[in-house]
Amino acid sequence: MLPLILFFIFAALCVGGAINLLVQKHPINSALSLIVVMGSLALIYLLLGAEFVAAVQVIVYAGAVMVLFVFVIMLLNAGVEERTEHASRVAMVLGVPGLIIGLSLAVWVVSHLAGLDRIAIGGPMVMNGSDVFGNPQAIGHLLFRNFLLPFEVTSVLILIAIMGAVVLARREE
Amino acid sequence: MGIGTYILVSLVKIALALLILLTAVAYTTLLERKVVGHIQNRWGPSRVGPFGIWQPLADGLKFIFKEDITPPFANKPLYMLAPIIALTTALTSIAVIPVGPWIKLGSLNTPLQIADVNIGLLIILGVTSVGVYGVALAGWSSNSKYSMLGGLRASAQMVSYEIALGLSLIGVLIYAGSFSLRDIVDSQAGTWLGFIPKWNLFRGQFVAFFIYIMAAYAETNRIPFDLPEAETELVAGYHTEYSSMKFAMFFMAEYANMVTVACLASILFLGGWSGPVFGPPIVQSLLPVFWFALRVFAFMFIYIWVRGTLPRFRYDQLMAFGWKFLLPLAIANIVVTSLVVALK
Numbered sequence: 346m347l348p349l350i351l352f353f354i355f356a357a358l359c360v361g362g363a364i365n366l367l368v369q370k371h372p373i374n375s376a377l378s379l380i381v382v383m384g385s386l387a388l389i390y391l392l393l394g395a396e397f398v399a400a401v402q403v404i405v406y407a408g409a410v411m412v413l414f415v416f417v418i419m420l421l422n423a424g425v426e427e428r429t430e431h432a433s434r435v436a437m438v439l440g441v442p443g444l445i446i447g448l449s450l451a452v453w454v455v456s457h458l459a460g461l462d463r464i465a466i467g468g469p470m471v472m473n474g475s476d477v478f479g480n481p482q483a484i485g486h487l488l489f490r491n492f493l494l495p496f497e498v499t500s501v502l503i504l505i506a507i508m509g510a511v512v513l514a515r516r517e518e
Numbered sequence: 519m520g521i522g523t524y525i526l527v528s529l530v531k532i533a534l535a536l537l538i539l540l541t542a543v544a545y546t547t548l549l550e551r552k553v554v555g556h557i558q559n560r561w562g563p564s565r566v567g568p569f570g571i572w573q574p575l576a577d578g579l580k581f582i583f584k585e586d587i588t589p590p591f592a593n594k595p596l597y598m599l600a601p602i603i604a605l606t607t608a609l610t611s612i613a614v615i616p617v618g619p620w621i622k623l624g625s626l627n628t629p630l631q632i633a634d635v636n637i638g639l640l641i642i643l644g645v646t647s648v649g650v651y652g653v654a655l656a657g658w659s660s661n662s663k664y665s666m667l668g669g670l671r672a673s674a675q676m677v678s679y680e681i682a683l684g685l686s687l688i689g690v691l692i693y694a695g696s697f698s699l700r701d702i703v704d705s706q707a708g709t710w711l712g713f714i715p716k717w718n719l720f721r722g723q724f725v726a727f728f729i730y731i732m733a734a735y736a737e738t739n740r741i742p743f744d745l746p747e748a749e750t751e752l753v754a755g756y757h758t759e760y761s762s763m764k765f766a767m768f769f770m771a772e773y774a775n776m777v778t779v780a781c782l783a784s785i786l787f788l789g790g791w792s793g794p795v796f797g798p799p800i801v802q803s804l805l806p807v808f809w810f811a812l813r814v815f816a817f818m819f820i821y822i823w824v825r826g827t828l829p830r831f832r833y834d835q836l837m838a839f840g841w842k843f844l845l846p847l848a849i850a851n852i853v854v855t856s857l858v859v860a861l862k
Binding site: 373377380384396397400401403404407408409412413415416419420480481 | 593596635636637640641643644645647648650651654655657658666669670673674677680696697
């Protein structure tokens with residue numbers, strides 16, 4: 346019961362933060378709303394029993410990535426955004442309900458296909474028999490045993506991206 | 519243990535931890551003024567009570583009665599929010615730090631720690647990384663050049679040194695095999711030859727210890743890395759425009775972060791609360807806490823000693839030191855530690 350109540354609190358916080366992100370006119374307020382979204386997502390992961398993913402979500406997204414966003418906004422001293430004048434009437438009326446229906450359908454189909462609807466709020470969860478997933482040991486086993494090749498390939502990809510960023514930043518005219 | 523007892527015990531522990539932490543914060547400021555005073559051949563505070571021991575209370579009262587000024591050109595909501603973020607994150611990390619083994623009170627068996635979680639170390643890193651916003655937003659929302667530069671410097675410095683800090687902990691994690699701070703302390707139990715303790719410091723994590731200490735000094739914005747509030751260039755950096763209790767909140771956050779860093783250093787590298795235990799049962803259950811407090815005190819003293827001794831870095835030196843020296847050294851430490859553990 347308690348996990349369910351907490352889930353609704355954090356889910357509401359998450360959706361509220363996301364809406365606030367779109368509504369706010371100043372970029373720094375939008376960035377801060379995005380941090381609230383990231384934080385409440387982390388708490389939902391925690392409720393699902395995925396404590397490692399929750400901690401990484403806070404450290405990487407709420408901590409590192411969003412600090413860089415805020416940093417850039419501060420450096421550029423970005424002002425209040427300007428709205429375009431002629432917005433489409435149809436998009437304004439039907440946009441949000443249409444998006445909600447489309448996304449819910451997609452989530453429903455994907456979760457049925459992947460068998461994710463067996464996951465319930467209030468972990469720790471059991472998947473494929475008895476091994477608990479979500480704690481650091483289980484994730485380590487998955488990453489370094491079952492998915493070692495994709496993991497290493499991804500790290501090479503990220504390395505290439507870092508080097509590309511350095512090359513682009515240092516390109517002299 | 520029933521849910522009611524659990525909540526009651528947790529509340530008592532939270533109240534005790536906050537009380538002890540805030541007292542420690544208050545008296546660290548006195549210790550700092552005294553020790554730096556003696557280093558500089560002065561007395562330090564000596565008027566309020568014997569040896570100035572009531573000075574922190576007088577300072578607190580003074581902060582409460584000062585006028586609370588909000589600059590008219592500031593972004594008000596964020597200006598209010600920034601010190602709250604800084605202090606909240608500084609006080610939150612203490613929740614997962616264990617200060618001693620399990621104790622028995624009658625039928626109650628409880629750890630000396632608010633929450634024993636299996637990702638304790640990650641929670642501290644996460645909370646610290648969110649704490650950057652307090653400083654960054656304070657600098658931005660004050661809408662003043664000096665605050666802005668201080669805020670930019672602070673966030674760049676904290677983000678850079680967080681990487682070296684995080685990587686320096688991996689050697690310890692390889693030995694302990696767990697993110698739980700209690701497991702990390704337990705993994706350092708025992709001695710060699712009966713008198714050399716098996717602390718991570720003596721188990722080959724010597725380099726990691728110094729990387730951790732240096733990165734932690736930079737994370738807490740202390741000398742020699744206190745560029746964000748370099749008073750000769752930036753007035754007071756990110757908290758230039760703050761006064762009264764809002765300034766005091768930044769001040770308390772800085773010292774609470776120092777206490778957390780000292781606790782973490784003791785747990786990760788110096789065996790936590792290990793030490794000789796003897797005497798009647800009540801002394802036996804309190805001695806580990808005393809050994810832990812002794813280590814924390816030693817780290818706080820070194821903090822102050824360094825402050826009284828070293829000059830400040832230049833900003834480019836600070837960044838070069840973090841990225842070109844500490845980071846490669848931390849990565850080399852991980853490689854060497856993994857090799858040692860794998861070949862054993």
